[in-house]
Amino acid sequence: MDHFLLLFWHALLVAVFFAFLWRSDSRGRRALFLKTFLIMFVGAIALGWLMFPFP
């Protein structure tokens, strides 16, 4: 089981969902999708990386 792939898949599904739920124009959807996806995907990796120094 690839944790990275699961993170990607979960972020993708949730980002697509909220893009279509909260925006009705394609430009707004794209922008919200990118923002949500990057916050979840890159944010989780960054947070995990920052936690390395802690026991």
Place this chain on the structure above:
Amino acid sequence: MTADKKSRGNVEGKGSGGDAARPVAKMLLVVSWLLPGLGHWLLGKRVRAGVFAAVVTASFITGIFLHGEIAIPQQSSPLSWFFTFGCIGNGMLYFIRLLWVNGLDGLFSASFPYGLSGGGDPVAAGFFYGKTFLYTAGLMNLLVVLDVYDIARGDKS
């Protein structure tokens, strides 16, 4: 009918009037809960319907394949009712899974709703990931249901 009610869109604006059409919005709410995306489809929002159906179903199936457990009420844990409420948001998918795991006999046992099995494998590496996917799917579908209700009442396009 008041001006406020007249200004409301889709469902209440159609047919014989707002009060008469209100049950339609409620019916759409139930339909949308049972089958993800169907409410939007019936309201003519075909693209959104397809996306919501695909996303909720994909999330649910991923959860099952990861050996996740659907939430069930437990007598010893009152908080389990909250998790169950979130997971029941999956609608028909939840009940099919419940039936799949417990069978008809198990489903209608004397201790219902306690004593049911939520399936899954707690030893599996993907158990908690699976649960997350299952709960996420349920909560997303609950948001879809609210969206359908808003559209049906004309509060959202």
